[in-house]
Amino acid sequence: MALSPLKMSLNPVELSFELAALRCADLTPLVYRRLFDQHPEAQVMFRSEGGDLVRGSMLALTIEAILDFAGERRGHFRLIACELASHEAYGTSRQLFIAFFAIIRDTLRDLLGDEWSIAIAQAWDTLLDDIDALASTPA
Numbered sequence: 136m137a138l139s140p141l142k143m144s145l146n147p148v149e150l151s152f153e154l155a156a157l158r159c160a161d162l163t164p165l166v167y168r169r170l171f172d173q174h175p176e177a178q179v180m181f182r183s184e185g186g187d188l189v190r191g192s193m194l195a196l197t198i199e200a201i202l203d204f205a206g207e208r209r210g211h212f213r214l215i216a217c218e219l220a221s222h223e224a225y226g227t228s229r230q231l232f233i234a235f236f237a238i239i240r241d242t243l244r245d246l247l248g249d250e251w252s253i254a255i256a257q258a259w260d261t262l263l264d265d266i267d268a269l270a271s272t273p274a
């Protein structure tokens with residue numbers, strides 16, 4: 136079967152977000168439900184007033200950083216090392232910080248179902264390994 140133009144022009148990580156966007160207009164509730172199920176301690180870290188905005192913005196900026204890191208590395212990916220440092224002040228351990236990326240991956244995988252291809256899975260494995268290495272490098 137010929138690949139659609141969408142599939143040809145994007146790297147597998149970008150493609151996973153595009154395919155998810157066709158199924159779900161806003162990943163925010165799905166991602167945070169999964170985060171708080173797996174790490175209930177994270178829920179109380181967010182302020183109760185204005186917390187929705189902060190959570191939405193944190194996810195949007197994280198996705199921007201992921202897309203840059205998996206693509207052209209123009210600069211948005213630097214947010215990852217920067218926020219790793221500042222999150223220590225919010226009481227977010229390095230392990231929990233890193234877990235957020237796997238939670239995003241798992242959310243996309245569930246949304247994509249059969250369209251979660253081997254190429255997408257491998258690209259995400261590499262991305263998570265690279266982020267782990269980045270977060271282990273002293274700033």
Ligand code: HEM
Binds near residue numbers: 215233
């Ligand atoms: C599970 C892991 C994480 C937890 C528990 C967490 C927790 C938090 C909390 C509590 C805040 C709000 C601070 C406030 O009230 O001002 C925040 C903000 C933020 N986080 Fe995270 N964070 C996590 C992972 C990440 C990751 C991986 C990134 C990006 C690489 C990130 C980027 C940001 C940014 C940019 C903000 C500021 C959002 C805004 O106000 O515009 N966070 N985070």
